Amino acid sequence: MPLSGSAGQTAATYALAAAAYRDDELIKIKDADNEWHQSTVTLPRSWAKIFRPRFGEAFSRAVIDRTLGAGRKPLIQSFGIEPQVVVEHSLAAHRIRRERDNWLSAVTVLCGILFLPGFVLWLLVFTLRVNVSRREDKRAGAMGTALLLAMGALALLCLFKLPFHGFWSWYARAAIVMPVVGWFWAKRICERTANDLRDRWSSLLSGGGIGAKIPEAVPGSPGDAAEQVRKELARLGAEQRSNSVFYAGPKGILGMGTRWGSWQLAEELVSAEPGKEFHPFRSWDVITAIQGGLGMLERTPINTGGFTKPTITHWVVTPVGEKAKEVSRPSGSDVDAYTVRTHAVQDICNKQQFGSGDRHYLGVQWTLWDGHLVITMMITVTVLHETLRIEVTGHALGPVHPLFNEKPATKEKEVQKAFRFWETRKVKLPLIDPDEVVRLAARAPLTWYPPLLNWLGGSLALPEPFGLRHAWADQPWRHRFMADDALRAATPVLRVVHAAALKTLRDNGVNVEKFGSRSSVLSGAVQDASPRKADLYDA
Structure with a gap:
């Protein structure tokens, strides 16, 4: 049996990618909204409900526009998933639907536009039926069906007897019949596409990893549309690798989840030898020593599995407002492909510790549960006057909302049995109804x-600032084992940080007695760690 808790990211990635192939109602996406990030669903106009989009149609279109659209806003990193895979599947789903729509458009022209009077009449009847049947009153559904049957009877009557003759009589008959013929033709096209989309939806959630075919991302010549798609996909990858993140007040660090715990070690810097000054050092020296200690976290004296290999990154954290709708990536000579260069990160660590500006944090991150849990511990070192402060904070990004893990359900309903009317049975419904x-x-x-x-049928607006992962993340504290993993990581990380910092201070001739006493107190307190909203100050 393979060990669980590997650093794979496939499950969470495929859960979000599968949403592009869904065929249920769009309003369901509101169930996946979390406390901090809310999607906006624009409902269709009352007389245009027939143009409403389904979940997958609106989701894939919104994701493509937001991630690949010209002049788009910067994206937030999607820790725990591969955002490019989600975008590629959105492109693939959009291409499949586009091919279906091309066929349906041809059918509409041949069987509808050329016989416009009958097409408009049938369309009005279906629109009235949809509006009537969607009311809560059960009699409304019967009225809608009766309306359609009455129209069918009238059409049948017109086939045999019309008040005029000649060409227009035959055209009128064709105008009544051809939209119906077109409907049967369109039904075959829709069923074929629906089966394909559902197979892909189910395969992704089963771990099959069906590939996304996106020929529109393969440029045929410089300057064509595919070249723009390729460039935006490359830009998406560069943003994902960026070491710049954004702190949004109670929302925490965008993409990493809210801050659930915080531990501070702050004491006076005093020389170990009275009358003699300690060796001068910088915050970067302490951070470098801590980084070396964190790199040894996966080693353990007892063969119990322990930590998986973490990702250790120097982060540049930029403050933004709690209600900010967009962020701005750093630029200039100190930035390369959205990544702040090492010398600039070092300057921020050593100098920007008080007042406005970006701040430096050293982060150690684990991606667990196939990408459904992202644990991040952030460490910062500051020196103000003669006080050195080491702060360790815990961030946890929970699993993708269960809505995205729902597999396609068979369409069926319960009906009473013909003779044993006190019993019911399930009847399978067609995948594509009229x-x-x-x-x-x-x-x-x-x-x-x-x-x-979009104006007629409504659309989906994604929560801003947008990132594919944190927009639909659930809280990890509802899952016992995920909560345990997040809480257990705090103690060893805190001890490694303190041990590395104390060694650096001791090597530079600093008296570490008070630091050691304070570290022991924190080491005892962190054993009883419990999640709380550390960014909500009671002031």
Whole structure:
């Protein structure tokens, strides 16, 4: 049996990628909103419900526009997943639907536009039926069905007897029949595409890792649209590797989750030899020693598995407002592909410890539970006057909301048995019902101009500042083992940090007696660590 808790990121990545293939109602995404990040669903106009998008349609379109659109805002890192995989699957799902819409558009032209009077009449009947049947009153559904049957009976009557003759009589008959023929043709197209999308949805959540085919990302010549997609995917990867993050008050560090714990070691710097000064040192010297100690965390004297290999990064933390809707990446000669160069990070560590400006943190991070849990411990060292302060804070990003792990359900309903009416049985419903065929056929020609389609049917606006991972992260404290992993990481990290810092102070001739006493107190206190909202100050 393989050991669990590896650093894989496939489960969380595939859970979000599978959302691009979903075919349920868009409003369900509101269930995945967390305390700090809220999606905005624009509902369709009352008379245009037939143009409403489904979950996967709106999700994939929103993700593509937000991550690959021209002039887009910067993105937040998605720790615990591979955001490029999610974007690629969104592109693949959009391409599959686009091919379906191309076929449906052709059907609409041949069987609808050429016979416009009958097409408009049938469309009005279906629109009225949808609006009536969606009311809570059960009789409304029967009225909608009766309306459709009445229209069918009238159409049948018109086939045999019309008040005029000649060309227009045959055209009127064709205008009644051809939209129905087109509906059957469109139904076959919709069913084929729906089965393909559902197979991909199910495969991703089963760990199959079905590949995303995105030929539109392979440029054929310089300057074409595919070249722009390729550049934006490369930009997405550079942002993911950036060492610049943003602190948004009670939201914590965006992408890492809220701060659940904080421990400070602050004492006076006094020479170990009376009458003699200690050797001067900088905050960077202490941080470098701590970094070396953290690199040994995966080693243990007892063969019990222990820590997996962590990721250790020097972070530049930029403060933004709690209600900020966008962030700004650093730029200039000290930045290379959104990553702040080492000498600039070192200057921030040594000099920017008081007042405005960015701050430096050393982070040690574990990605566990196949990407569903991201544990980050952040360490900062400051020296003000004769006081050295070492602060260790804990951040935890919980699992992707369970909504994204839902597999496609078989469409069925319970009905009473014919003879044993006190018993019920389940009846399998068709994957694509008549209303869905009409909805897709009506939307298809408008997919060439998304603004009009969004105005009519509604759309999805992603929470800002946007990052694929933290936007739909749940709290880890509801999962006992995830909570245990986050809490257990605090004690060894704190002890390693203190041991490395004390050794550096001792080597530079600093009296570490008070530091050692304070460290012992914190070492005892951290054993009873419990999650709390450390960024909500009771002031």
